[in-house]
Amino acid sequence: MSSGKPRFQEYDRDEAEEYSGFLLTNAPTAEDFIKQTTDPKAIRYLVETHTIDVDVPGAGTKIKEAILTSETAPLDVKQTVAQRNVDLDDIIVPETVERNARTALAVGKPIVFYGPTGTGKTYFAKQLALETCIDYEVHTATPTWTPADITGSIQPETDDGEITYHRRAGCVSRGIQEAERYGDNYAVIIDEITRADISQVFGPLYTAIEDDKQVIFRDDDGDGLTLTDDLKLICTMNMSDRTVNELDNAITRRFAMIELSRYDDDDRAALFDDWIGELESGPDLNIDLRKLHTLFERHHRGINEGTTTSAEGGIMEFGPMHYIDVTKFLKHACKPSGPYSGEASLAVGQAFATYIAPRLLNTASLPQINRLASHYDSLDDQFSFDLSAPADLARRQAEAEEREMGVNAYE
Template sequence: MSGSTGNYTVEDARENLDVLRAVPEKVVEAVEDSNGSDVLEFLIREQGLDRHHEGDQGVGLIRQAVLKSPHASQTLKRTVITRGDDTPESILVPDEVERNARTALRTGKPVVLYGPTGTGKTTFAKQLALEHCVGYSLHTATPSWTAKDIIGGIGPKLTGSTGIRSLGYQTELGAVSEGVKRARDFEIPYAVILDEITRADISQIFGPLYTAIENRNQTLIETDDGETIELDERVSIICTMNMSDRTVNELDNAITRRFAMVELDEYEDDDRRTLFEGWIDDYLGDIPLLDNAELLELFEADFEGINHGSEQASRGPIMRFGPMHYRDVAIFLHEALQDESLYMDEPEEAVGQAFRTFIVPRLLNSAAFPQIEQIEEHYRALNKSFETFELGAAADLANRELEAEQRQMGSYQ
């Protein structure tokens, strides 16, 4: 193996392949000493040595070496930094939404994808990140989030040997500052996805970030090594926000002034039906136990009744609810109808259980008392309209939630 930087060739790699497969440190050396992109392509794309030593996820020493190499193409960098990523390539959101989001990212503004549950916000955020950048990190908000989770701050650090430990402090990077560091260290465009930000106090967690957006020279945080972290034009910030029970008008004005707000709401009827047809065909097309045409009509009737009201239930809309939930129903049925120990002998019951497992709990999660009444009534009506399927289990789940709410209110009879 050559020890001279820049002299390591593909021929060297082929000759030493057994060693490279056995010793990960030798792969790092080969990447660092490579004399061109063909060496990296052979090591990573053809031989998959990063995956061989580091598995399908994470950015270990081999991948770090590739990301730092002047010979690595942006495409190869994307390959190593997104190993194990299962984001689907097919973009399902409406064309207008896609164009607005892509345009907003090009302006350099942070983007918020907002809309009701089940509209594909998180998947689309990852697709945007992969299209616009080389890599991304995904962080899901919690109620305990503070500005430290976004920008960073001081955290505890234990030092010393076993038995003699002392408590010190160190700088810890937050989601955005860590993204800036990656973009700098690897010289790549990088995306930071902040998912479900309405779970946290938005005005609290974004306070320092607002200041940095207004003044790009503002230091977000300084590392223990004295490196200052500022917002970088190579870093894209993409947020998702569940607006099932809120409107944009209820948000802090600070975020709507500084972020591009892109709504994912209802899909056109034809687009939504295409989604439903595709999932039914993909997961149930070769399983002849259900009437797939009637299942499609059930999906349509359920979605329509939830979002716009239905004649069967004689009520108005229940809530805004996206179509992506029905993919989970199709996947559930795919598994349930191929195993005799599950629902292979009871396909009609399987449909009701799929709705009970994936649709009704998601409706109840954000439903107020009157909406719970509507949900039960809606599924009782569907159970009568679609006699082929047993939807009683879905209605019963809503009924139990309704009774629990009535007991809590002191009105249960």
Template sequence: MSSGKPRFENYDREEAEEFSGFIVNSTAYATDFINRTSDPDALRYLVEDVEIDGRVSGNRDDVQQALLTSTVTPFEVKQTVAQRNYNLGETLVPDTVKKNALTAIEVGKPIVLYGPTGTGKTYFAKQLALEACINYSIHTATPTWTPADITGSIQPETDKNGDIKYRRQAGCVSQGIEKANEYQDNWGVIIDEITRADISQVFGPLYTAIEDEDQVIFRNDDGDPLTLTDDVKIICTMNMSDRTVNELDNAITRRFAMIELSRYGDEERASLFDRWIGELGSDVDIDRDKLQELFESHHQGINEGTTTSGEDGIMEFGPMHYEDVTQFLKHACGNGGPYAGEEDIAVGQAFATYIAPRLLNTAALPQINRLASHYETLDNQFEAFDLSPAMNLANQQAEAEEREMGVSAYE
């Protein structure tokens, strides 16, 4: 075929290569090509080799939308378009957990990822959604949630003339259905921290929709019925400090795949600590071996107790929060950082900022007192680091709890 302006025919891969210069320089040419082609390889070439969705002159959103809504665009190419700027890194959970989760998603089963804080549930939920879907939306449950937050509601609005009109506001699952319908492929709906809401009440309509694919859970502004299909992948997370699996309503455990993210094994945890500490950079003057030893001693004392006290662990706590400590140290202690030359102080401040508050958030008074004692022990054991800020934070919360309970700290 001779070169020149593209002719508006049935485009294929060869013509995509020939006319790629025209296509990249014009939103009109790009969208016209996408809408007219019946060759998946042509679109794969334009996205993977030309990166048209990021390079086209003009309105890139129109080109991205055309690629995502086309029935010709292969699923993995849609993923590339939707996820080009994502960078969640490698999956850190055990391989069996990932396999179980992906299998549940493949058979159309909603899942609940549960486990103690710090096991990477939300992070893994995003990774799952990006692997199984074009993209995802994420919503965090709250105590004020109602079924409308799942399915949708009709909201009154006052226009500029003072007249009251009503509009339909889709819930998080209804929005996911609309996205899956629009893109004609898998869309992920992540519902984070579901135990913050009253699950039995809020999930009622969702249970019905899971069991009956013809059940209309909402109608959009055009009056079109929205039903839950296998294209909508529902991924929930649940913190085990909020509730155990046995305390959940049987309705959810019957309808959802319950996948546990437990604490990591010693070797897996050590590998994570080693990786994060290794990313500190050469300009951070800190004893890396001692820092890793501190992480391990802190983690072991929280989860398993100490050999000297003979007590069991204080609570379950995963390793993911320690990455926040290393990120803090990397930026605070590097060249020009506010704690450069004060690395001992920075470690304690990092623990007081990222670790202790997360532990204290769900701790009862006896646990708070043990946390304070644990930080005192670590402060004495690791002379290179000043852990008094975390210890003081625990002591302050213990005193506040005692005052609220009317109990003297000296009784």
């Protein structure tokens, strides 16, 4: 094997195991093996048994690249290599959402996940990308975005006083290049698309989505990039930013619009059970977990549906995913060595003031802010947990809003 130029096309999985010790210590030979072998089981063996290390700088990077660009390596093996350091939990969105999303991607439709904050849109987008693609990248839209951020632009560059121009790909164009380089599915996730001017920013994509011959960008070599089914485009938008009815019809015609709404009672209760159950696995936190579950439920219902003492209905739409941050906070804060050891009641209120109330107040109008303050006052009366912190936070924001309105009234 070490004499002359090896011909690895003839080597199969068994021989990969036989020579694994040599491949482990000889990175250039391992790279050649991956590039030449025609047996996918051989590459699978090398990756799954950690015979080759793709995390070693230099040599490992070349081996990783060889696997990801291999026509022989199976998709799931490529995913293992590309996503080695990614750790996402099980998919928990409703089954119909997952099935619709998978179907849309399979038939080449870009996706927009929409719904209230806290329904897990971005998290599920990452999970979906990891399960269907080699890898993915995430971009968050901003009000300053232009079509160049999507498709690309020509940028000037100065070198020794001379100006030259090079082409810089946008996020979708780069995704197309990655999909071509890997020869497999690659995902681009654009988060919070309604922060940008969708009609302007996405305009160049609309024709390309309907015409697979439409060139959206040319690289420095002049090669044209077109949308292919290997590029999976997944977008998210919060309902607080804009309703679906306010979207440009052009995007609703060309994208699969998939709603992630509030979870039903049983699904939401299961989530709360799982997260609160994590608090039982550690040291004694001195938290009444049954009451904590009830607090989550009453808080959520009051926000979304209104309280039994109010005839106004819900305050706003709010998903359940935010509550996991409360349980993570409590698990650390209330342990014997934690900063809130022995002060569980105070810790619960501080967790809500840190993770829940600011997210609600971020998009609330003045009437909603006042109702949020009243809601927290009511919960403070009902529970032994000290919820004065989020209530005070809401009142201070209401006062600030009222002062601002007073200033504006005299301008």
